[in-house]
Amino acid sequence: MKLNLMVYGKWFGMKLIRLCTLLLALSIVTFGLMSLSPIDPVQAYIGADAMRVSSEQRQAIADYWGLDDPPHVRYLHWASAMLQGDMGTSMLYREPVADVIGERFLHSAALMAVAWLASGVIGLAFGIVAAANKGRWPDRIITWYCYTIASTPAYWVGLVMLVVFAVWLGWFPVGLAVPAGVMASDVTLLDRIYHLVLPALTLSMVGIAPIALHTREKLLSVLSSDYVLYARARGEKGYTLIRQHGLRNILLPAVTLQFTSFSELFGGAVLAEQVFSYPGLGQATVEAGLGGDVPLLLGIVLCSALFVFIGNLIADLLYRLIDPRMRKGGEW
């Protein structure tokens, strides 16, 4: 047991080092490339008021942000502030980047968590139903749906949802995370959930496809194995057979797949948030890209990398904790 702990400690240490080098490299590459951009941050900052800003004022802004320093000086400046927990100030929101990301991530996290759970559970169920009915109509419908949705843009699904549920049926609001014209303190949890339904539905509809198809493949390979043949010979059949012999084998890959899909989840959230004007991190990413908000964009790149890394880490850990074959052998 003690040895085990040491092994885990070493493994975590390695992962931590990997994460640090990854973030370091990512920040250097991103920072370096950003300084090559032809978009003038001062111009982007001033925006439509360009005519009314004199060149002295421009110079003052450039001096204030330190824009005339060479890139490596600016990077060192940024990195040393970053290490002290200061991610800089967003040019668009005029707030510390950490605050903007923190607040926005809460909105996005609610959206992504709901969609993640729903697509995982429904996708798993779809995959099981499809595999159990291989070749019959439930299987055909599910595989057809999965392959079609995999070639459908997530934001278009959102647009269709808007047309059907918000415009035609009028069941749900057209956008935003809270009702318009209501004080922030008066917004109830129910309001938030009400506004979350359509974006979350969009994200989960898209997220079902990979998990369902993977589950179907896995379960089919399990069902064609010798021990299932033996179980069938003993008279087991139907969903009891799948529950007793299949489910245990497919659950772990399905769960880990869901954890490694954080990258796609984030991408889908960016698009869904854009459609529904949902004030999450994805929307902030687009605004930062359009508005040339370098500190915010840099912060978001690093945070999204951290998000994806954590997902992969959990998947890795789950495999090692649950699968005894991985625990014994394998590379640590």
Added chain:
Amino acid sequence: MQHRIPPHTDPAPGRQRNLRRSTLLIIAGSALLLLAIHITGAMIDERGLATQPQNRNQAPSLSHWFGTDWLGRDMFARTMKGLLLSVQVGLIGAVASTLLAALFGLLAATGGKHVDRFVAWLIDLFLSVPHLVTLILIAYISGGGLRGIVIGIALTHWPSLARVIRAEAMQIKQADYVRISERFGKSRIWIALHHMLPHLLPQLMVGFLLMFPHAILHEAAITFLGLGLSPHQPAIGIILNESMRYLSTGMWWLAIFPGVSLIIVVRLFGILGERLRMLLDPRTAHE
């Protein structure tokens, strides 16, 4: 979302069909569709896209198949133009990405341990950030425009294919003829180009075809977000983005038809890639 979709081992569950014949049909069909998009896209000139204020906000009819928008522009013409642009951008991006994958895959397999490690690290770096964030970042860095989109698509799609190519090349490296060639004093580059690349061509071809639909989707996504092309260019993403403002007034055709056309094109090329992959894979070629 690419490469998470497992291989499609049974194209028509329950029904046995000749894979080769149906694949040929699909190839012919998609070639025809591509040609049709090109011809209609090229035939539509400024006049077809011009605003006709007397025909504003019309629902789909025989004279305007996809309806007209708030400026009276024919949506069918705009959709075709947009599809043409998306397919072209996707094509260039996917070709560039495939070349990158071939280059890095071969480099990793033949360049020695340190190069291999470096390429693996590079792949990890590119996969560590969500694709869409990378695309937004590159669109910003290149200052918008078509170039940024093409570069972005080329840079985001190669890592997974590069891994496949590396693994294949590693296998070829163990083959006797490669070892003999090495003993004869052939350089690594010569071996990579003359012994490995010909064997990898089918893999690259399939990789390209599977990548192509994703490249189109990403092009549409990034233009939808408003990064890249100017709003006057009819790209599918821009059309869908503009439609958002008019959906609440009940003009559903602005979003539905362009979207469905995009899905049909993407799905067709997806099927094409899958079929070719199955034909080239000896385990599934005779199903």
